[in-house]
Amino acid sequence: MAAPETMFVLEGRPTAQLIADQLRELIVQGAFSPGQQVNESALASQLSTSRGPLREALQRLCQEGILVSKRNRGVFVAELSEDDIREIYAVREAVELAAATTLLDSGQDKISDTCRVLKGIIKNMAKQVAASDWQALARLDMEFHTAFVSGTGNTRLIRIYQTLAAETRMCILSLEVAYPRIDALVQEHQLILDHLEAADRQGLQKAIKRHMKKAVEDLTSTPEVTEITA
Amino acid sequence: MAAPETMFVLEGRPTAQLIADQLRELIVQGAFSPGQQVNESALASQLSTSRGPLREALQRLCQEGILVSKRNRGVFVAELSEDDIREIYAVREAVELAAATTLLDSGQDKISDTCRVLKGIIKNMAKQVAASDWQALARLDMEFHTAFVSGTGNTRLIRIYQTLAAETRMCILSLEVAYPRIDALVQEHQLILDHLEAADRQGLQKAIKRHMKKAVEDLTSTPEVTEITA
DNA sequence: GCATCGCCTATTGTTGACAATCTACAGTTA
DNA sequence: TAACTGTAGATTGTCAACAATAGGCGATGC
Numbered sequence: 094m095a096a097p098e099t100m101f102v103l104e105g106r107p108t109a110q111l112i113a114d115q116l117r118e119l120i121v122q123g124a125f126s127p128g129q130q131v132n133e134s135a136l137a138s139q140l141s142t143s144r145g146p147l148r149e150a151l152q153r154l155c156q157e158g159i160l161v162s163k164r165n166r167g168v169f170v171a172e173l174s175e176d177d178i179r180e181i182y183a184v185r186e187a188v189e190l191a192a193a194t195t196l197l198d199s200g201q202d203k204i205s206d207t208c209r210v211l212k213g214i215i216k217n218m219a220k221q222v223a224a225s226d227w228q229a230l231a232r233l234d235m236e237f238h239t240a241f242v243s244g245t246g247n248t249r250l251i252r253i254y255q256t257l258a259a260e261t262r263m264c265i266l267s268l269e270v271a272y273p274r275i276d277a278l279v280q281e282h283q284l285i286l287d288h289l290e291a292a293d294r295q296g297l298q299k300a301i302k303r304h305m306k307k308a309v310e311d312l313t314s315t316p317e318v319t320e321i322t323a
Numbered sequence: 324m325a326a327p328e329t330m331f332v333l334e335g336r337p338t339a340q341l342i343a344d345q346l347r348e349l350i351v352q353g354a355f356s357p358g359q360q361v362n363e364s365a366l367a368s369q370l371s372t373s374r375g376p377l378r379e380a381l382q383r384l385c386q387e388g389i390l391v392s393k394r395n396r397g398v399f400v401a402e403l404s405e406d407d408i409r410e411i412y413a414v415r416e417a418v419e420l421a422a423a424t425t426l427l428d429s430g431q432d433k434i435s436d437t438c439r440v441l442k443g444i445i446k447n448m449a450k451q452v453a454a455s456d457w458q459a460l461a462r463l464d465m466e467f468h469t470a471f472v473s474g475t476g477n478t479r480l481i482r483i484y485q486t487l488a489a490e491t492r493m494c495i496l497s498l499e500v501a502y503p504r505i506d507a508l509v510q511e512h513q514l515i516l517d518h519l520e521a522a523d524r525q526g527l528q529k530a531i532k533r534h535m536k537k538a539v540e541d542l543t544s545t546p547e548v549t550e551i552t553a
Numbered sequence: 554g555c556a557t558c559g560c561c562t563a564t565t566g567t568t569g570a571c572a573a574t575c576t577a578c579a580g581t582t583a
Numbered sequence: 584t585a586a587c588t589g590t591a592g593a594t595t596g597t598c599a600a601c602a603a604t605a606g607g608c609g610a611t612g613c
Contacts, residue, residue: 105394106394107385107392107393107394107566108394108566108567109382110385110392130594132594133594133595134594134595142567143567143568143569144568144569144595145375145378145566145567145568145569146566146567148375148379148595148596149378149379149382150382152339152379152380152382152383153382153383153386155337156383156386156387157386158479158482162337162340163337164335164336164337164338164574164595164596165573165574165575165594165595165596166574166575166576166594166595167594167595168595180477180478180479180480181479183421183425183477183480184421184477184479184480184483186421187417187418187420187421187480188417190417190420190421191413191414191416191417191420195413247410247413247414248410249388249410249411249414249487249490250410250413250414250417252388253414253483257479260479337596338596338597360564362564363564363565364564364565372597372598373597373598373599374565374598374599375596375597375598375599376596376597376598378565378566394565394566394604395564395565395566395603395604395605396564396565396604396605396606397564397565398565
């Protein structure tokens with residue numbers, strides 16, 4: 094037996110966390126419309142559990158900002174405004190800038206490892222652009238940035254960023270905007286990767302700032318939403 | 324009746340959040356020793372509630388990193404290592420640097436307002452230094468930084484920082500280090516305030532980085548812990 | 554004397570039922 | 584007709600009992 098303590102630990106993580114993960118995925122995929130109330134009993138039976146564990150999971154998601162809880166009213170799917178977007182992207186920028194600094198300070202090995210991962214993601218991105226699979230692109234976009242931050246190894250930074258990633262996906266849902274700038278998407282990420290690989294501190298910072306700024310502009314301009322019913 | 328909807332809303336916030344706040348305060352004040360298991364039944368009756376709401380609150384604190392949950396074992400007070408300190412302070416630096424940038428970009432009014440608050444806190448700090456009240460100093464220290472970040476008005480940044488503040492206090496508990504550098508404490512905060520007031524972007528950034536670096540050094544040096552059994 | 558096996562207790566995980574609260578709708582009155 | 588009030592329904596908040604799991608401890612066999 095190679096690793097006795099890691100075989101068949103059948104869900105070693107706490108139940109509430111498992112439920113929270115399932116529910117978060119459901120929400121960011123748009124299974125609930127923004128502002129909609131979450132019925133505890135219904136959800137509990139839907140997820141094959143009871144109200145107790147479910148409520149514990151809901152608390153987690155409330156703290157993440159994906160849900161909002163009103164006393165004696167229940168929990169509701171968060172409705173994110175354009176102000177929320179600006180907030181989220183400001184924090185994302187802060188986290189990524191810190192990640193960039195940390196990465197560049199932590200040796201060539203970590204940088205190379207991270208670059209390798211990022212390259213793979215960009216490669217997949219190009220494929221999905223060709224296939225016009227927006228859903229996959231949105232996922233890869235988040236994967237890229239999450240991988241970038243994960244490169245630091247700072248568990249707290251990573252956890253924060255995962256929450257921000259979920260909120261970002263909520264934004265796109267709430268505002269019902271199409272995934273923007275498909276063409277520039279690969280380019281911008283490639284630029285970030287290039288600067289990281291070249292260990293160009295200033296260039297990397299600028300690329301990140303520019304990327305965030307553009308994203309906010311795209312998401313907040315809302316130029317006549319033409320209701321592209323999927 | 325001036326404001327009907329705001330009179331006697333007797334705890335408008337959800338119960339789990341209230342319990343979580345109480346419990347967090349207990350923990351960061353050292354009511355539990357690091358690594359200690361948290362008995363649900365005992366705590367529930369101690370806080371005059373039931374296990375249900377308490378468990379919901381525990382989930383929140385687990386996500387904050389103040390507690391750690393092990394399946395079928397229970398929740399334990401987090402034990403923070405020196406690596407954790409480095410992580411926490413790296414994130415704190417990132418958040419404060421972002422707050423600095425945001426503040427300096429958001430007009431003189433916000434800067435002035437924030438400076439006014441910070442000045443008051445520093446004034447109190449000086450008093451507590453004279454009174455040698457370390458507990459109050461630790462609280463004011465956190466208050467200063469929280470106020471600094473609050474100046475941005477970015478609710479997500481603020482929430483993240485509050486969690487980091489709690490974890491920082493946990494660090495001091497876990498490592499059983501005395502509150503360091505009493506004399507330099509007021510000076511360093513004053514320096515940050517001065518740079519903010521002068522809108523000196525680079526100086527402010529440097530002061531923040533320096534402050535964080537020194538704090539980590541103080542907390543991680545651990546020069547022969549002489550086992551001061553309380 | 555030491556290791557192993559099995560029980561036992563304490564604690565967590567889960568569930569269902571009960572109480573409290575809010576929203577919505579219908580009935581009533583000016 | 585409009586506004587107000589009372590009731591009904593549904594949903595959340597809370598609680599106590601039940602089930603399941605893990606760790607400790609003693610007995611037993613080698």
